[in-house]
Amino acid sequence: MKIDSVGSNILSLSEFKRLIQVFIELRCQLKPLKPLRPQDSELAGIVKKESFFAIELIELTRYSRYWTLPYVHAFFSCSGAGCKEDRLPIYKICLDTALTISKYLTVCSVTYDKVINPVQTFMCSTILPIMAKSSNVESHKLICEEIEKRITKSPYDPNGGSENKKWFIERISNDLFDNGKRAHIVCVLSGILEEIRCDKDLCHINEQFFSWEKFQFDVEHIYARANFSREDETNSRIYNSIGNLMVLDRNINRSIKDAPVSVKVEKYVGSKFSAVVLVNQKIKKTSTKVWKLEQVQDRLAEQCTLLCEYLGLDL
Known part of the structure; x- marks a missing residue:
């Protein structure tokens, strides 16, 4: 799917089927029907514990609307992956990427009392296009670089000092x-x-x-x-x-x-x-x-x- 095409917001039938497949497959890996045990999920053996709960960690923030990002990322990244064994390493990278995103959203949720527009703009104008246009490994690298540059800085002044870090510590240390x-x-x-x-x-x-x-x-x-x-x-x-x-x-x-x-x-x-x-x-x-x-x-x-x-x- 080309995101810059005229009908970019409409999925073809094959794309829609792939989206459903990715959603069900990844969701079952993270939330099996029986009690969650490492042996019930092939992902559990290759993903670090924090990443395994990346979706929940995004939902924990004020920006819970972005809980779908790992699925969106997997949809764009699994285009050429024919079998589940090929998709598992892709899912791992998608969850690692989502974990990095959750950290940025957590900091902004703690430093500010409500959802703020600069964070929304960053997610929609920077993060989502990287997911859609880059390969799985490259998108992970680029997103991590973007967040590393911004996470300590105010969303209102991404070229400024370390206000986010200072405010985060202030928020958790008082009241x-x-x-x-x-x-x-x-x-x-x-x-x-x-x-x-x-x-x-x-x-x-x-x-x-x-x-x-x-x-x-x-x-x-x-x-x-x-x-x-x-x-x-x-x-x-x-x-x-x-x-x-x-x-x-x-x-x-x-x-x-x-x-x-x-x-x-x-x-x-x-x-x-x-x-x-x-x-x-x-x-x-x-x-x-x-x-x-x-x-x-x-x-x-x-x-x-x-x-x-x-x-x-x-x-």
Whole structure:
């Protein structure tokens, strides 16, 4: 399909069939009907864990409308691939490309409170044409180069300094909880990265974060908001940061409510999240099982490093 032709928005019958084939084939690799296990997907053996969830990571952002990009990319890239074995390496590159795109959309979703036009323009005027006109490998390289140039910079001034990096760190370090969407994006991404860092398998990650009908979670203040508002209000901005926030099993969160940390540690033991296990270990290392300003600042520094390194903001 030539995207610059007069009838470019109309697929031929053969193109439409290929689009359906690619969608079904890739979707079944990522979301098999039976419980997700590495042996159920040939892609699971060749794709890194982050890329396997690239579509969900795009959906997590304010720009969830671009969840179709891996399928669009695969459609353009699979033109000459006759059998599934030939298409699997193509799907891998498409997912790796989508993961890179998800990182850019994540940063812009955190630094800004809403969808902004410069990001939409970049996606439609730069990213999509590269997918349509370049080979699979070349398009991956070109898209990664474009995003690497822009991810630390303001979308309003792509030739400027590192405003995006500065604003991203500012957003996650102060009053993160005051914007629900932003807090959800950051805490879920942090939780997923902790699972990967602890070498949890695809089935575990999928069930914890992307099977809502089976398992629910909340964003949890470790040092409860009601308590720090009363005991240490002057530091409330940092207590609302990623240093004091994490994902937590909903049943545990609803049972502990605003309990002191010394009580919470006993309930945290039953959590299925690696992030909670790690926090619990830190609390228990203190002689009095406390989680106050010092502990929050330490975790904040760790989380800034974890997130910035993953997103490519340490460039």
